[in-house]
Amino acid sequence: MAQRIDVKDVNIYYGDFLAVEGVSMSIEPRSVTAFIGPSGCGKSTFLRTLNRMHEVIPGAYVDGSVLLEGVDLYGPDIDPVAVRRNVGMVFQRPNPFPTMSIKDNVLAGVKLNNRRITKSDADDLVEASLRGANLWNEVKDRLDKPGSGLSGGQQQRLCIARTIAVKPQVVLMDEPCSALDPISTLAIEDLIQELKKDYTIVIVTHNMQQAARVSDKTAFFNIAGTGKPGKLIEMDETATIFSSPTEKATEDYVSGRFG
Known part of the structure; x- marks a missing residue:
């Protein structure tokens, strides 16, 4: 299921403005890769290029290549909708569809992709996805109740269940815990460790x-500085970045001297 991502010389634009410049990196399958840095440095913008969500913004475009198992996601014959099916996204704030039940929320992506599915298969998929998001035991007796009735942490796990229901290879998470309390944050972090057994995770x-x-x-x-493009300064094993980074700017940031 999990797939490797190779990024080569990616520049990201909003119209004439160069927002992120010259990023190259490899993201390993069945692992968690974290993007850190001060506000406005292009982390979330770059994350959205990995499933072609950046270009949804009028005038936004990307040059360079993003390869998923060797296939360029920006190739001329690639369908962006198919890319987003393979590379799912979990957003900063939980966004279950408020008028839909918990069950229908999980199935929303599957139905959106026009996949025909029997009731029995749908029930199995809902259970498997909610178990995968570590939410099944909390909601199994109220699957027909609105997803908006869940707590913030439960809603975020519901959104993760909705993402994995379409069986992506990669799951992108844009600050998935920033709106959550510490206990819910811990639950999401534990879940991320479980999910990396099957998916490539980028957070x-x-x-x-x-x-x-x-x-x-x-x-x-x-x-x-303001008006300058964001850049990738360095990437390494997490333990190395936090204990002995190569670049002084990295050391200053992780030690709290700025940011």
Whole structure:
């Protein structure tokens, strides 16, 4: 299921403005890669290029290549919708569809992709996805109740269940715990460790401790100043980034001297 991502010389634009410049990196399958760096340095913008969500913004585009198991996601014959099916996204704030039941929320992506599914298969998929998101035992007796009735942490796990129901190879998470309390954050972090057994996980986080706890590799992004493009400064094993980084800017950031 999990797949490798190779990024080569990616530049990201909003119209004429170069937002992120010259990023190259490899993201290993069945691992967690964390993107860290100060606000405005392009972490989330770069994350959205990995499933072609960046270009949804009018005038936004990318040059360079993003290879998923050797296939360029920006190739001329590649369907962006198919890319987003293979590379799922979990957003900063939980966003279950408020008028849908818990069950229908899980199945939303499957139905959106026009996959025909029997009631029995649908029930099995809902259970498997909710178990995969470590939510089944909490909601199995109220699957027909609105997803919006769950707590914030449960809603975020419901969104993760919705993401994995379509069986992606990669799961992107854009600050998935920033709106959650500490107990819910711990539940999501534990879940990330479970999910990496089957998926390639990429997470943007402002929380240094979270990056240190959940990720195998960490990429540090920075920006030289307002109006300048964000850049990847260095990427290495997480333990190395936090204990003996190569670049002084990385050391200053992870030690709390700026950011």
